[in-house]
Structure formats: C-alpha cells, structure tokens
Amino acid sequence: MRIERLELERFRNYKCQAENFDSQCNVIYGENAQGKTNLLEAIFYLSCGKSPRAKTDREMIEFCSSSARLLAKVISRGREFQVQADIFSGRRRKFTVNQVPVKTAAALGDIYHTVLFQPEDLHLIREGAAARRRFMDMALCRLRPRYASALAGYERAREQKTRILRDYNERPDLLAALPEFNEQMIYLGALVIQYRCQFSLRLGEYASLHHRECSGGKETLEVQYKTVSTVENPGADIGILTDQLQRHMENHKEAELASRLCLSGPHKDDILVKIDGREAKTYSSQGQTRTAALALKLAEREIYRNAAGEYPILLLDDVLSELDPRRQEFVLNRIAGGQVFITCCEEDRLPDLLGGKVFHVEQGKIV
Numbered sequence: 001m002r003i004e005r006l007e008l009e010r011f012r013n014y015k016c017q018a019e020n021f022d023s024q025c026n027v028i029y030g031e032n033a034q035g036k037t038n039l040l041e042a043i044f045y046l047s048c049g050k051s052p053r054a055k056t057d058r059e060m061i062e063f064c065s066s067s068a069r070l071l072a073k074v075i076s077r078g079r080e081f082q083v084q085a086d087i088f089s090g091r092r093r094k095f096t097v098n099q100v101p102v103k104t105a106a107a108l109g110d111i112y113h114t115v116l117f118q119p120e121d122l123h124l125i126r127e128g129a130a131a132r133r134r135f136m137d138m139a140l141c142r143l144r145p146r147y148a149s150a151l152a153g154y155e156r157a158r159e160q161k162t163r164i165l166r167d168y169n170e171r172p173d174l175l176a177a178l179p180e181f182n183e184q185m186i187y188l189g190a191l192v193i194q195y196r197c198q199f200s201l202r203l204g205e206y207a208s209l210h211h212r213e214c215s216g217g218k219e220t221l222e223v224q225y226k227t228v229s230t231v232e233n234p235g236a237d238i239g240i241l242t243d244q245l246q247r248h249m250e251n252h253k254e255a256e257l258a259s260r261l262c263l264s265g266p267h268k269d270d271i272l273v274k275i276d277g278r279e280a281k282t283y284s285s286q287g288q289t290r291t292a293a294l295a296l297k298l299a300e301r302e303i304y305r306n307a308a309g310e311y312p313i314l315l316l317d318d319v320l321s322e323l324d325p326r327r328q329e330f331v332l333n334r335i336a337g338g339q340v341f342i343t344c345c346e347e348d349r350l351p352d353l354l355g356g357k358v359f360h361v362e363q364g365k366i367v
Helices: 036-048 105-110 119-123 129-143 145-167 172-214 238-251 253-259 286-308 325-334 350-354
Strands: 002-011 014-020 025-029 067-076 079-088 094-097 114-117 221-226 270-275 313-317 340-344 357-362
Touching (some): 014 036, 025 036, 036 079, 036 105, 036 313, 036 340, 105 129, 105 145, 114 286, 119 286, 129 172, 129 270, 145 253, 172 221, 172 270, 172 325, 221 286, 238 253, 286 325
Parallel strands (some): 025 357, 114 313
Antiparallel strands (some): 002 014, 067 079, 079 094
C-alpha cells in the first residue's frame, strides 16, 4: 500500500504541485509554516474524506480561490488506483476512484489506509475521554464502514433527542417522539459498543507489546474499554446489549428530563489506560504517558495491517522532535514494512538512518 504520485492544485498554500514518492521512506523537511503538514493532510484526506484539522473543506482551499483538486496515484492490494477529490467553496465536494464517482467518503477507505501521528497525539493519555473516543472513532470509521454508518445514525438520533429535551417545556407535544429516538439510540448504540469493544481488545494486545519493548520490559500496559454501567460485557450479543442499554436509559429517564440533557449512551465512552495496574492519566509520569501514546498509535497501525493484509501509509508529522532519543529510536525501529512520510524542520540524520527520498518544502513548493 503506497502513494506513488501526488498532485495538488490550489490546496492550502500549494498552487500547483506534482511529486513522485519513494515506496518506503519520504523525509519532508523545511521551516515552520511552509507546507509540510499540508502535504500530509492531503494524503490523509484522500484516504478517508476527512481532514485531521480543518472543520470545513473551505479552509483547505487556497486563499482567493473557489476550488481545489487533490489526486493520488496509489498502489494497493497489487492494483493501481487513481483517487481524486475536488472540493469547492459553497458546493458539495466530489470524489472519484479511477474516474468513477464514489457515493460516500467512506468508500475511499477501501482503497488505502493512513495512520497519522501528530505531536498532540502524545498527550492522548492525559486528555479527557473525548480525545480517546475521537481516536477510536477515526480509526474504526476508516476500518469498518458499518461502524461509520452506525455512529452517524446514533449521533443523529442523539441530536434529535437533545433538542426534544431542551424544548419540551415550551412544546410538550415533542415528548411523543422521544420513544422513537430512544429506540434508535439503543440499537445503534449497541452496535457502536460492540465494535469499540473489539477494537479495544486488539488495541490492548498490540499496545502492550510495544509499551513493554519501549520500556525495556520494565512496565506493563493495559487497555480497558469503559462504557455505560449496565453493560456487563461489551462484547456480548446485540440482543443482550440492547436490553442492558434500555435498562440504563430507563434508569436515567427522570434525570434526563430534569437536566434536559442526554445522559445515557455510549457517547460518554472512554478507553482506560493503565501502567503497572495504575491509571496512567492520573499516576504516570510524562515519559510514561508519551510511551503509552506511542504504543497506541503503533498498535493502530498493526490493526490496519491485519485488516487489510498490508501496512497502511504512516504519516509522522513532526513527532520525532517531541521525543527523547530513546523514544525516537524506538519509533524508527518500528516503522519498517510500509511506506512512511516523516516531516521535520531539519534534514538531520533521518535519511542516513532510513534511506528513501528527501524533499525540501519552501513556501508551498517542493524545491
């Protein structure tokens, strides 16, 4: 799985750029705010139709332009694909694969996968539950289209229920629709929980191995999926999960009406990370939490490899500069086997260590 060629037009600060890449390692260096991260953003966007930082497509279009075009020539599963995205200001975006339109952005994940590692990911353990849910959701939505559909449906139902809870005092008739949205949230929530449970099991399996290696065998990492309290086994059959979710929702019915908030469901889920039996978020040092975050991201890569049969494209956005030499060495020793893009401010020693190609980015151009 690799990007052979990338073409950008009016994307961020790239007016017009086309480049061929190495099948193994690509080091992209340059000063800050020159376009290194934009290059990785384009590769990530073409793999899933989402940006890791832009809230709207308009933010990715060059200033004073009304559209942008991204095109990648990809080798995946022994076949060649041409993936293209056309994004517009004020109009719906378009995706094509081999010049054939695709209906949803999720279909892009069938072509190639990416794992993006950014400096903020090093704080994944210390942040609130929302950050770890987002980590789970972004990985699962690209791995499992059915999960993406279930999650989207669940969030729509939750939004409608929240509106009813917020407005029912002024419009009591709205309460008549509440059972319908509760039913949707229970069924779709059960699917979400089941997928998250399976993902967390695999995540813990691989992350514990990586963490043990990085710590020199001195520490043990555990990953535990946390969901609503009435769910005894998140890996149970859908029928059992729906019964337990329904019980939880009934228990919180009066509290939801009083608070006008949706209090029951997997939208409050979390991943509990423990190091040597203690919760890492609370008790671990900065070095330990960074090692745990590294282990989670590298575990995500292994999960993709098992699902697709080949390594995903790994995007390391200025991560190495945030790590001490020992952790830098650990990451560099674990990225073999697939195509890698690494951004950094200086060329440094990476090309000697990794081989491949080196690209210098300056003012939105690869020079």
